[in-house]
Amino acid sequence: xxxxxxxxxxxxxxxxxxRELGYEGTSLSRITERTGIGKGSLYHFFPGGKAxxxxxxLAEVDAWFEQAIYQPLGKGDAHQAIAAMWTDVNxxxxxxxxxCLVGAFALDETRERFAAAIGDYFIRWIDAxxxxxxxxxxxxxxxxxxxxxxxxxxxxxxxxxxxLDDRAVFTRSVETLAKRLDAAMR
Amino acid sequence: xxxxxxxxxxxxxxxxxxRELGYEGTSLSRITERTGIGKGSLYHFFPGGKAxxxxxxLAEVDAWFEQAIYQPLGKGDAHQAIAAMWTDVNxxxxxxxxxCLVGAFALDETRERFAAAIGDYFIRWIDAxxxxxxxxxxxxxxxxxxxxxxxxxxxxxxxxxxxLDDRAVFTRSVETLAKRLDAAMR
DNA sequence: CAATCATTGTACCGATCGGTACAATGGAAG
DNA sequence: CTTCCATTGTACCGATCGGTACAATGATTG
Numbered sequence: 273x274x275x276x277x278x279x280x281x282x283x284x285x286x287x288x289x290x291r292e293l294g295y296e297g298t299s300l301s302r303i304t305e306r307t308g309i310g311k312g313s314l315y316h317f318f319p320g321g322k323a324x325x326x327x328x329x330l331a332e333v334d335a336w337f338e339q340a341i342y343q344p345l346g347k348g349d350a351h352q353a354i355a356a357m358w359t360d361v362n363x364x365x366x367x368x369x370x371x372c373l374v375g376a377f378a379l380d381e382t383r384e385r386f387a388a389a390i391g392d393y394f395i396r397w398i399d400a401x402x403x404x405x406x407x408x409x410x411x412x413x414x415x416x417x418x419x420x421x422x423x424x425x426x427x428x429x430x431x432x433x434x435x436l437d438d439r440a441v442f443t444r445s446v447e448t449l450a451k452r453l454d455a456a457m458r
Numbered sequence: 459x460x461x462x463x464x465x466x467x468x469x470x471x472x473x474x475x476x477r478e479l480g481y482e483g484t485s486l487s488r489i490t491e492r493t494g495i496g497k498g499s500l501y502h503f504f505p506g507g508k509a510x511x512x513x514x515x516l517a518e519v520d521a522w523f524e525q526a527i528y529q530p531l532g533k534g535d536a537h538q539a540i541a542a543m544w545t546d547v548n549x550x551x552x553x554x555x556x557x558c559l560v561g562a563f564a565l566d567e568t569r570e571r572f573a574a575a576i577g578d579y580f581i582r583w584i585d586a587x588x589x590x591x592x593x594x595x596x597x598x599x600x601x602x603x604x605x606x607x608x609x610x611x612x613x614x615x616x617x618x619x620x621x622l623d624d625r626a627v628f629t630r631s632v633e634t635l636a637k638r639l640d641a642a643m644r
Numbered sequence: 645c646a647a648t649c650a651t652t653g654t655a656c657c658g659a660t661c662g663g664t665a666c667a668a669t670g671g672a673a674g
Numbered sequence: 675c676t677t678c679c680a681t682t683g684t685a686c687c688g689a690t691c692g693g694t695a696c697a698a699t700g701a702t703t704g
Contacts, residue, residue: 274652274699294566296483300692311693312652321692371565378621379562380480387623394621417634420618421611424631428614432606435564435580437573445610448603460669460682486662497663498682507662 277309279317279328285309287329291373295326295382323385326377330389333373337397340364345400350408351457354401358450361426368433368442375427398423401453408457418453425449463495465503465514471495473515477559481512481568509571512563516575519559523583526550531586536594537643540587544636547612554619554628561613584609587639594643604639611635 285307290298300322304310318324340360344353365372374393377386398419405415429445471493476484486508490496504510526546530539551558560579563572584605591601615631 276651276701278651292567294480294482294568296480297566297568299690301690310653312654312696315693316651372617375617375621376565378617379557379565380483381478382480382483383620390621391623394618417630420627421631421634424614424618424627425607425611426614427617428610428612431561431564431613431617432580432610434569435561435576437577441606441610444603445606448607462671462681464681485660487660496683498666498684501663502681 275308277313277317282307282309282313282317283328283332286325287332287373290326290329291371291376294376294380295322295385296380298322298326326386327389329373330377330386330393334389334393336364337393342396342400345404350404351454353404354408354453354457355450357401358446362443362446365426365430365442367439368430369439371430371434372427375430394423405453405457410456414456418456422449422453461494463499463503468493468495468499468503469514469518472511473518473559476512476515477557477562480562480566481508481571482566484508484512512572513575515559516563516572516579520575520579522550523579528582528586531590536590537640539590540594540639540643541636543587544632548629548632551612551616551628553625554616555625557616557620558613561616580609591639591643596642600642604642608635608639 286303289303289306293302300311300314303314303325314325315321318328320327341357344356347353364370374390377383378390378394383390398416401419401422402415405418406412410418425445426449429442429449432445433439433442472489475489475492479488486497486500489500489511500511501507504514506513527543530542533539550556560576563569564576569576584602587605587608588601591604592598596604611631612635615628615635618631619625619628
């Protein structure tokens, strides 16, 4: 009896582990312990080891946001796209029970290792929101400021709701942010 | 030749290391490497090892916020106290170059270990801001919402400014938050 | 059926982990 | 000067770290 994986099956499992334990806190033995996947398989799919695993996870996160968040914001009705973003984000982060891996990596020295991917993620997210706001009638400066505030607000809400162990904090924060951006559109 | 420390000298050094490397990323050997303090001294002052070191750091952070942030918010002119908070926070976090250790700990499994201290930190911070806002004329609900938004906003700004490696993001975010709270006071 | 080859489990590597034991050190107090 | 004791450096512990080597496995292909 032998379970056979492919790379695409493993990445989401790794994602959850890196999310919960952080980059340094994630060890190969804990990956094996939680997933049943041995070192043989892990190094077969990720010859670069832990760093390549984390990079693959970041790439998958990026791909998900690209199709689920950034692209919808770039076309169609801006009001609707932004409204959809809030609900998608609330689902994705499971109302604050799931953290943002990219944000978490940004906080400690892990940032140095993945600086490019981390920077890109936030730049593109903010830019997508900004462009939607401009299409909705905001001035350039106001749109940028609100986009930054929205993305930062989500990150802050994640920290706070986890710190207080209170999902309501996240949902409430997202609602407040949604109202603020909504009020700026016309 | 022998350098002699006392506990109070060591804690701030540990704080910076935990901030930069995270709890899991901080090893005893890296502490020694960065500070010159050997294991003998570390275990003399912190018999509980790494966990006690981190707890001591959290306690010191708490003490600092208590005297520099929470207490001023509880008495005197509310406008002035809140204005002072923004500048003190901006200095403390070095315009986003220095992260919030408590927020960082909240994001990964480190939270479990220090859940009580982490929860307290944010509860007390939010409550201090809330009470100042109430004194400044806000309704109870509005004050709580704004206080949460302010504290979460700071955390988000730290994540974002580090991710983008851009201090201006932090300063700008804090200014925006300051204006929002200011507008709600009368 | 035979051959191939992607995938996996196991055994191992040196380095580092957090932690302990303890003797040497040296400043402070009598 | 001597005693004391807080503080420190060093040597060591078993466990775990990330990573490598390689033979066994077994599904796919011809």
